[in-house]
Amino acid sequence: MTPHFAALLPLPEPEENTLPVAESALPLGVAIDPLTGAVEPHSGRYTKKLSELREIYRDKAAFDRLLAKGDAIAYEVVEYRPPNSDVTFGTTTMYPGDIGGECYMTRGHFHVRRDMGEVYYTQSGEGLLLLESRDGESRTVEMKPGVCAYIPPDWGHRSINTGSEPLVFVWVCNPAAGHDYGDILSRGMRKIVMKTDGAPDVIDNPAHP
Numbered sequence: 001m002t003p004h005f006a007a008l009l010p011l012p013e014p015e016e017n018t019l020p021v022a023e024s025a026l027p028l029g030v031a032i033d034p035l036t037g038a039v040e041p042h043s044g045r046y047t048k049k050l051s052e053l054r055e056i057y058r059d060k061a062a063f064d065r066l067l068a069k070g071d072a073i074a075y076e077v078v079e080y081r082p083p084n085s086d087v088t089f090g091t092t093t094m095y096p097g098d099i100g101g102e103c104y105m106t107r108g109h110f111h112v113r114r115d116m117g118e119v120y121y122t123q124s125g126e127g128l129l130l131l132e133s134r135d136g137e138s139r140t141v142e143m144k145p146g147v148c149a150y151i152p153p154d155w156g157h158r159s160i161n162t163g164s165e166p167l168v169f170v171w172v173c174n175p176a177a178g179h180d181y182g183d184i185l186s187r188g189m190r191k192i193v194m195k196t197d198g199a200p201d202v203i204d205n206p207a208h209p
């Protein structure tokens with residue numbers, strides 16, 4: 001078999017916070033609460049607080065003003081990761097808000113494994129999934145209950161809560177996919193999502209090189 005070309009490229013350093021795996025590899029049903037994103041049983045979880053996300057927002061003054069009022073949780077990820085499996089799944093729950101008009105969002109990443117995509121199935125709330133290919137094409141997919149978004153291999157992806165309620169979605173991918181945050185953290189994405197008069201607008205990111 002011909003190896004995927006990306007296997008020849010140097011890979012980013014592994015993540016520091018790789019979540020633990022579940023103890024059992026047996027079949028089971030995992031309960032997911034569509035309003036809170038609770039996953040039971042789960043094998044790992046983490047939260048991202050506002051203070052950890054300063055780099056991703058444009059308006060640093062607005063960010064600092066908001067942070068001065070308190071370091072709230074911006075989003076949470078809960079996972080069920082079976083041992084020795086090619087699938088893992090979990091939820092992301094994103095709280096609503098904006099910073100200087102820029103809607104709350106995830107860090108955004110490419111997968112380390114360029115041959116591995118993902119699906120996001122929205123459970124509640126409303127948002128946009130912003131996608132960007134390596135050669136600079138941008139796409140958005142609406143996130144709303146009942147819509148399963150397909151993320152092709154090697155497309156960067158970031159979720160954005162455009163509503164006024166938590167945005168909860170289930171994601172499913174290969175646990176070997178890995179997260180490469182570097183590119184998006186350093187350059188941003190080509191598009192940003194701003195709220196003007198309460199409605200989300202996808203606009204060009206003036207700061208993108």
Ligand code: PAN
Pocket residue numbers: 077092106107108109118157158159171173177179
């Ligand atoms: C998701 C994301 C999750 C948080 O599980 O990791 O929504 O987003 P960031 O990792 O970009 O902060 C996923 O896409 N996993 O591959």
Ligand code: ZN
Pocket residue numbers: 109111118157173
């Ligand atoms: Zn991903």
